[in-house]
Amino acid sequence: MWNTGGMSKASEEASRQLDRIVALGYADVADMSEDAFRALAQPLIAALEHSDLGSDILLIPTRELVSPESLIARTSINRMAGFTTMPPRDIASFLPQDGFTPPEGPFYLVVEPHTGTCYINREPDVARKLIDSDERLPLTLEEGLAIATQHPEWLLEKNGFNLLGSRSADGRVPSIWMSQNAPRLGAVWPNSRHTWLGNAYCMARRGVSLFP
Secondary structure, three states, X not given: OOOOOXXXXXXXXXXXXXXXXXXXXXXXXXXXXXXXXXXXXXXXXXXXOOOOOOOOEEEEEOOOOOOHHHOHHHOEEOOEEOEEOOOHHHHHOOEEOOOOOOOOOOEEEEEOOEOOHHHOOOOHHHHHHHHHHOOOEEOOHHHHHHHHHHOOHHHHHOOEEEOOOEEOOOOOEEEEEEEOOEEEEEEEOOOOOOOOEEEXXXXXXXXXXXXX
């Protein structure tokens, strides 16, 4: 069932998310004008105008466009800015796993993102096996930052989460949770478990070429 006229729910939602990250200064992070930054997302948003994907999506800028280490401070809950105690090079070391490469283009979509409540208090390595067996995809660092940016209330209403799609060379995985009433980016070891951390996942990823 294809939408034949006007903006679809998916294109409206992607446009709303683009407005939010532009308002948060992502164009500055990317070292370009707001218009140039927006233009990079337009092919994907245009492709969504004929899609029935719905609004349960996340718009993800790739790390080549905006570096993840600069993004946690642009999240907030009740005007409390997000933070991390990790140095920038530590954050940059969390790389996608298992040969994962994001869909082509400076922006792509995550479909049906979730904070992984059903995998709460599970060691990352155990949760990863469960996510794989459930035919779900673990979120990466960039994708988790997008949740904290677009849906910070999920950290309050649902749970913090590990991002098992990314890992550093020493085996740690990035995590985002509430600390001091604000979003915090940290990391956990693959054999550690925490009662407040789920393991975030999605059902699919889509790049601009994956739409008719």
